[in-house]
Amino acid sequence: MTSTDERGWLRALPADGGRDALFSRAGQRVYGTRRLSELVQGRPPGVTGSQWGSASRTAFDLVVCGPETGQPVVAVTIGPVPLPGSAEQRAERLADAVGAAVGLPVLRIGSPTLRAAEHGRRLxxxxxxxxxxxxxxxxxxxxxxxxxxxxxxxxxxxxxxxxxxxxxxxxxxxxxxxxxxxxxxxxxxxxxxxxxxxxxxxxxxxxxxxxxxxxxxxxxxxxxxxxxxxxxxxxxxxxxxxxxxxxxxxxxxxxxxxxxxxxxxxxxxxxxxxxxxxxxxxxxxxxx
Structure with missing residues (x-):
């Protein structure tokens, strides 16, 4: 279960004392795959319904949340860079636009070899x-x-x-x-x-x-x-x-x-x- 931060567009994740976290580091909790819709409270201003529909389904491999607010400190992707002009690239750009609109910190690691499952925790x-x-x-x-x-x-x-x-x-x-x-x-x-x-x-x-x-x-x-x-x-x-x-x-x-x-x-x-x-x-x- 998640709770919504009424001061902004980012959601606090989750409200279970962090039991769903993969691990903790430096007082912060790290969660596995989350869709953008799980991190953002609804469609922000300036984003069309079509844009939100595409962007909201975009997934991040790992999400780091702060210990007090539970809000995302950073959402992380690790893996191949989408090909120019591909549907994946368009979805990523839409997700970046939504992230900019709501202030979501994002870290993208582009690599044909590195993957979140094998290398995410160490990173x-x-x-x-x-x-x-x-x-x-x-x-x-x-x-x-x-x-x-x-x-x-x-x-x-x-x-x-x-x-x-x-x-x-x-x-x-x-x-x-x-x-x-x-x-x-x-x-x-x-x-x-x-x-x-x-x-x-x-x-x-x-x-x-x-x-x-x-x-x-x-x-x-x-x-x-x-x-x-x-x-x-x-x-x-x-x-x-x-x-x-x-x-x-x-x-x-x-x-x-x-x-x-x-x-x-x-x-x-x-x-x-x-x-x-x-x-x-x-x-x-x-x-x-």
Missing amino acids: IEYVLDARAYAAGGTGDEPAPVGFRDILGRMPDGRTGPVNDLGALARAAAVEAYVAGQLADPIVRGLHVRWAEGPAQGWSWVQPRLDGCLVERVSITAQRFSCGVDEARLAEDLATVAIGERLRVARSEDPDLLARADLTAEIAALSRRRDELVGGFAFDHLCVD
């Missing part, structure tokens, strides 16, 4: 921990070290950034190299943020000297802060996806991208630096 825990850490600063003084850059003991025993979500995948790449499954042990990557679009991270390894296994992740955060730089988080998540792919990858994988083609794509990205927030910091990757 949500990470983001909530990062937000709590960032909020720990006093007044105008932020935490002396960013959450992503906190140093500690890594899985391989070295000292490094313990909040690098891709650390396990990087260690797995080294093991795969030692086992002769990769031509290079290093997981490489880049990250950018489009001025008129999402943050994006790329990550890749080389099963062959002339073939790369590439993953790309996009992050769109609407009215929500992840507690860390979204572009760096996107690259780390792309590395997580590389780790998933390494479990099944073979050197003859038809999805491998020729190294020269990847270099060409990076060079093409660099030529669009004027469209990026902060420009492009990876020119060294444009040379094959």
